[in-house]
Structures are given as C-alpha cells and as structure tokens.
Amino acid sequence: MSGGPRPARLAPADVGRTALAGLRARAGRAVLSALGVALGIAAMTAVIGISASGQEDLLRRLDRLGTNLLTAGPGETLFGEQARLPRAAPGMAGRIEGVTSVAATGAVDATVRRTTAIPEEVTHGIAVQAATAGLPGTLRVRTETGRALDGANARYPGAVLGAEAARRLGVGRPGAQVRIGGRDFAVLGVLAPAELAPEIDRSVLVGWAAAERYLGFDGHPTTVYARAADGAVPDVRDALARTADPRHPEQVRVSRPSDALEAKAAAAGAFTGLLLGLGAVALLVGGVGVANTMVISVLERRREIGLRRSLGATRGQVRAQFLTESLLLSGFGGAAGTVLGAAVTAGFALVRGWPPVVPGWALGGAFAATLLVGAAAGLYPAMRAARSSPAEALATA
Template identity: 60%
Template sequence: MPMDQLSPTRLHPRDVLQVGAAGLRTRPLRAVLSALGIAIGIAAMIAVVGISSSSRAELDRTLDALGTNLLTVSPGDTVFGEDATLPREAVEMISRIGPVEQVAALGAIADAHVYRNDRIPQAQSGGISVQAAHLDLLRTVGANIAQGVWLNASTARYPAVVLGATAARRLGIGDAGPDLQVYLGGRWFTVIGILAPVPLADELDAAALIGWPAATAYLAFNERPTTIYTRTTDSAVEAVRAVLAATANPEAPNEVKVSRPSDALAARQATDRAFTGLLLGLGGVALLVGGVGVANTMVISVLERRAEIGLRRSLGATRGQIRLQFLTESLVLSALGGLAGVLAGAAVTALYASTQAWPAVVPLWAMVGGIAATVLVGAIAGLYPAIRAARLSPTEALAAT
C-alpha cells in the first residue's frame, strides 16, 4: 500500500489516559504543587457553599420546630412622633380573632432595673430589661427553661423572677434556686428559673421576667402590654396579620406595628447569602490562580519534553495525538486537584457544622459544579501548551535536544 494512503492508528481512550498521565508520574512534585492551586480554590468554594447550605438547613430545622405562624404586636409612634401605647384590653381583643390559637404578652417596666446585689451603682444596669410576663408566654413563643422552673399562678404573685439566657450570663448567675436572689426594682426577687435562648423572641434573652400581678403590686406596673405574641393557624397567618393592628388598637391602628419573627430570621439568612457571594468570588480568584499554575506547568512540560515529542512524531504520532496527549495531561492534573478540593471542602463543611451542631449539607450541584469548573480550567490552561507541542516538527524537536 502506498505510504500516502496509510492512516494513523487511532488511540484507545484508555491509551490516551495512560499517555497523558505518564507526564505527571515522571514529575510528581510539580504535578502535586500545580494541582494544589486548583484544590485550594475548589475547596474554598465548596466549603463556603457547604457552610452556607448547612446554616440554611439549620434555620429551616429551627423554623420547622418553632413554627412560622408567630406574629408580634407592639406599639409604634403617634402622628406627633411620640411613643404610642397599646390598650390594656389588646390581648383580650386579639384572642377573639377566630384563627388565633395562643396569645401572651410582655409589659416593659421602664423604671425598674435588676442588679446582682444592692451595692452595684444604679447606672450599671447591664442593659437588662424588666418585663411583666403572662404565664402562657413560654408556650406561645416556643421557649424552654434551661434551669429551674417557669412562673405559675402562685409565684407570679410574689417576688419571683425568671432570667433570660443573656441576662443570667451578665449577672453571673448559672443556676436557679430558692436561696438565689437579685436586686430588682429596689427589692429582692428570688431567681426561680433561667431560660434557654429564644430564637423567635431574642428580646427575652436579655430580660428579667416577673409575674403580671407581682409587677402591679411591687413595681407600680400600669398593666399596658408592650409586646403581644400571637400564634395562629398556619393557613391564616397573612389574614390575621392584616387585621391585628386594627384589633389591638381600633382607635389608632396606624400606631401599631405587626411583625413576623421568622421573617427577621430569613432576612438575616439573606444577609449571610450576600457575604457568601463575596467568599465565592474569592474562591474563584484562587481557582483562577490555580489555573495559571497548571498552564505554567504545561508550558514548561512542553519545553522539557521536546525530545519525547520529536521521537513520538518520528514514530508516526500525528499532531492531533500530540495535542490530545498534552490536553489530557492538563485535564487529569486539574481533575485530580478538583477532586481533592471537593473532598477537602466537604470535610471542612462537616467539621464546622459539627462544631455548631448543624446538619452538614454539601449540595450535589456544588460538587458536580466544582469538578466541572476544574475540567474547564484544565482545558483552557492546557489548550495553548497542547497546540504548541503539536506544532513542533519531528526534526525541530529532535534538533533542540
């Protein structure tokens, strides 16, 4: 058969992979360092996405446990810019709304402060608010007692107080009991309980809670609610929200603020997502730097392996096969870095989530996207070196050795 009719032998995909990986095996340290740049970029991106997803999963779990059907009512401002007030009958009127299942209120006692003892200067109040509380408060807001007990019909009438988690920490109190007292409103109150942190009503964390009757008897409380918590049926949340202001204060509904605590948690998560976008950008920069490192490695590899290229061309390898060899080498190098980065990012996510008691979540799309990104970077990084290697003629390559 004439020479000009001979067709080059086609390489099997397995052969292409073996030939492409051969260059990496001969220079393992350089290959590892180049792949490390890719791995760092992918690990950073996977960890950021994973931690953000784990945080959202924890938020969803919290909201599933606490519910999204809690609404709060509080006084706003009058038309003259002054602080408005709610009627004393607001809680009773809200409880008459059909879909409302639970109602409880707080009443702020502005002139009362709480101290660890009676020798602390009055100005050092520690930012702890004193609140009169309804007995149904815990059940309504989904709070739990960490130490001691909650107020009941008896203790609500006497100088007994339940501290929020932050308030207890600021006062240096770690337990509750009949022999433990704080100086509240000019008299001693017994600490009967300490609350666990309340996600949907974090204002309770820095509060000292006393019974409604005790607040009236000992602290001249005016019995006006300042925050009303309302639980509704899930299907009627928006309908109840629309009528709460007019129900709480029929004479001035525009002076009433109605909010949904779960919306605040979701807004906080949206802020976290914006920060996540910034971190993803930084991870992309690291990935770009890693791609430059791969390109540099491949260019140097072409220069150092001219003799190999010339020998293979002399033995019948086509330009396309040479190009495919070096492109495969770049892809393998990047894919190994990407796989290592995905595993490292998932490990970082799992470790961080375990320290926060979150569910560890790494989205499948992030892992697949990470590998795809490394393949793309490898293809771009290896394209020029592969084309340059393929353009070398056998005589030119052999003469350069």
C-alpha cells in the same frame, strides 16, 4: 492501492497511560499544580457547603419555632410621641379567629441588681418586664432550670430570668434572690434562649399582678405575642393592629419575628457570593499554574515530541496526549479539592452544631469546573506541541 501507510490509531487507554507517564516524570511540579486547583475547588465547595448547612439549620429552627408568631407593639402618635397599647390588647388579640395562643410583656420602670452593694445605675443592660403566664408556651421557649411564671406564682415577688440576664447577673439556678425596684424577688427559674424574641433573653420577668402590686406597673403591654394557625397568618396579621387598638390601629406596629431570621439568611447569602468570587479567583490561579506547567513541559520535552513524530505519531495524537495530561492534572486537583471542601464543611458544621450539607450539584459543578479549567489550560500547550515538526524538535532539543 494508493497512498502511504496510515498511522496507527492510539486507543484512549493508551493516551491515558502515556499522559500518566508524562505526569509521573515530573511528579513534584504536577503535585504543586494540582494543589493550586485543589485549593480553589476546596474553597468553592466549602463556601457552598457551609452556606447550605447554615440554611438547613435555619430551616430546621424555623420548623421548630414556627413562622406563625406575630408581635404587636406601640408605634408613634401623630405628634411623634410614643404610643401605648390598651390594657385589654392581649385579651382582644386572643379573640381573633385563627389565633391559638397569646402572651404579653410590659416594660417596668425598675432596675435589677444582684445585691444592694451594686449601685442602682449599674443595670448591665437588663430590662425588667411584666409577663403573662403563657409567655414561654407562646414563644416556644423551654425553661432551662426551675419553673416559669404561672397562675399560682405570678401574684408574688418572684422572677424568671432570661438566658442572657441570668448570665450577666451570675445566677444560674432558682432559689437565689435579686433586687428589683428596692425589693427582693426570689428567682423562680431561668429560660433557655428565645430565638424569636431575643429581647426576652436580656430581661427579668415578673408576674403581671406582682408587677402592678410591688413595682408600680401601669398594666399597659409593650409587646403582644400572638401565635396563629399556619394558614391564618396573613389574616391575623391584617387584623392584629385594629383589634389590639381599635381606636388607633395606625399606632400599632405588627411584625413577624421569623422575617428577621430569613433576612439574616439573605444577608449571609450575599456574603457567600463574595466568598464564591474569591474561590473562583483561587481556581483561576490554579488554572494558570496548570497552564504554566504544561507550557514548560512542552518546552522540556521537545526531543520526546520530535522522536514520537519521527516514529509516526500524528499531530492529533500529540495534541491528545498533552491535553489529556492537563485534564488529568486538573482532575486530580479537583477530586482532592472536593474531598477537602466537603471535610471542611463537615468540620465547621459540627463545631457550630449545624447539620452538615454539601449539595450534590456543588460537588458535580466543582469537578466540572476543574475539567473546564484543565481543558482551557492545556489547549495552547497541546496545540504548540502538535505544531512542532520532527526535524526541528530533534535539532533544537
């Protein structure tokens, strides 16, 4: 029989218990190091979760509002002047195959005031617009209070207020009167916010016929809203300009309002990338804290290392112990960070009225990142501990 006695194997459970004992011996320092990792992971998880919650809210809003709304408005003439849509543009747009509903608004050269005591030049940024009766239905905007314009009241001096216009005028319920162009108009209702047409929020809407009769409106629309069937949006978009103004289709601007919401989400995604970078920096700082803790632990525990080596512990077993301590330290911090990040996401989403969403890949990726940081932070201290000779460690302890 050749060779000396073989060192006993250290089971994984024994390695874990030994590593936990080492962390408990320096609980305060371990907690602070784990806290650094937890903050970095919480930041990354919260950023991803908040971004995902915002995108989910956007998708739900787009599903509710639809991405099939198109608008046509006047562009510029060849001489750089403001063009005008033909009076028949809304009716012509409604004849396009695939269009399900059409509405229009037209700018009225008038100001609106709450009372005559307010100077005419004080407009509060509120526009007066003539509107067709089908506007709320086409925009999918509900009436907050009162009633919308319809075929019965559109001929008389009545007005419907956009959400922001009602707030600025201090009118919340129907029955009040506002002064438009030197004439009193009864408030018929107040609209809810129009997400796909924010210009409606800052407008006071009067019936098309009433605007022509009482306010000198010329009957030319400034915006035509066309709701198309989902599968017909590209075809309707191509045909809308030349149908709304057959003589000068190049002077018609066609857009899809939902594109603005999607662009806003893309901009928010770019900002999310910046915040993720900051979270990664925080995680790196936490990893440096773990490495620092482990290096100091090796220096403080040289006597323990020497004693274990004298009793037969191999370099591999010592290395495994300190590497496991580092992984446990980072793992505890990562677990706490993912829980904290998910809680922050849920709280922020509930405050904003968003559906709280934390992608599973974010939680798994965040925890995997902590283990990677822990392995990197503990590699050098573990190798340094394993290189210590028993006699030298006991002599310098």
